[in-house]
Amino acid sequence: MQATAEIAAEFVKLCQQGEFDAAGERFWSDDIVSVEPMEGEMAVLHGRAAVKAKGEWWYANHTIHATEAHGPYVNGDQFAVRFLMDLTAKASGQRMQVEEIGLYTVRDGKIVEERFLFHMG
Amino acid sequence: MQATAEIAAEFVKLCQQGEFDAAGERFWSDDIVSVEPMEGEMAVLHGRAAVKAKGEWWYANHTIHATEAHGPYVNGDQFAVRFLMDLTAKASGQRMQVEEIGLYTVRDGKIVEERFLFHMG
Numbered sequence: 001m002q003a004t005a006e007i008a009a010e011f012v013k014l015c016q017q018g019e020f021d022a023a024g025e026r027f028w029s030d031d032i033v034s035v036e037p038m039e040g041e042m043a044v045l046h047g048r049a050a051v052k053a054k055g056e057w058w059y060a061n062h063t064i065h066a067t068e069a070h071g072p073y074v075n076g077d078q079f080a081v082r083f084l085m086d087l088t089a090k091a092s093g094q095r096m097q098v099e100e101i102g103l104y105t106v107r108d109g110k111i112v113e114e115r116f117l118f119h120m121g
Numbered sequence: 122m123q124a125t126a127e128i129a130a131e132f133v134k135l136c137q138q139g140e141f142d143a144a145g146e147r148f149w150s151d152d153i154v155s156v157e158p159m160e161g162e163m164a165v166l167h168g169r170a171a172v173k174a175k176g177e178w179w180y181a182n183h184t185i186h187a188t189e190a191h192g193p194y195v196n197g198d199q200f201a202v203r204f205l206m207d208l209t210a211k212a213s214g215q216r217m218q219v220e221e222i223g224l225y226t227v228r229d230g231k232i233v234e235e236r237f238l239f240h241m242g
Contacts, residue, residue: 036196071240073221074239
């Protein structure tokens with residue numbers, strides 16, 4: 001079983017290569033809980049299938065021009081990654097630069113929770 | 122009672138002005154828990170007095186050349202701040218640039234937990 005710092009380093013490396021799906025496939029627990037900073041039915045998702053479906057919806061509805069992943073930042077069984085995304089929402093055509101922090105909790109070598117904090121500064 | 126996003130914005134503003142003590146005085150709960158990413162007796166501290174004493178120890182043992190605070194990043198009752206610090210440890214004379222994320226949990230308008238994640242990237 002890998003230590004949190006090792007998992008964090010591998011996870012960030014995959015994200016830096018744009019391999020977000022591979023990062024999830026490799027490290028999500030079957031029971032992963034995903035918490036987004038919004039109200040509504042997508043705010044909390046339970047399980048790999050639901051989280052994967054969210055990702056597919058997201059990619060289908062946005063054009064990604066560029067991404068950056070910085071980190072990891074580590075404390076105990078948690079690590080954080082800072083994401084910068086340059087994207088266009090297909091529905092509105094609006095291009096935006098988004099910054100967020102992904103906060104990940106690890107148990108038994110897998111990510112059991114991901115939580116996204118959106119930049120408001 | 123202030124919403125998390127408002128507290129987060131005020132907290133970051135004070136930190137950007139270098140007013141870290143004032144930020145703590147204003148927003149720490151009496152029961153605050155502080156979690157640092159290290160082993161040892163300072164790793165988890167309970168209560169305002171203990172957290173304040175840690176801060177005093179820290180300032181007494183480091184010379185701060187510059188600090189930056191970026192954010193906040195917000196999700197529900199939690200917010201994060203990214204800190205950059207240029208400092209010299211007085212004991213060793215070693216100057217270093219440190220990056221960390223402070224993750225704060227708010228309850229009843231006060232910060233009940235602070236947790237620091239150190240940059241390892």
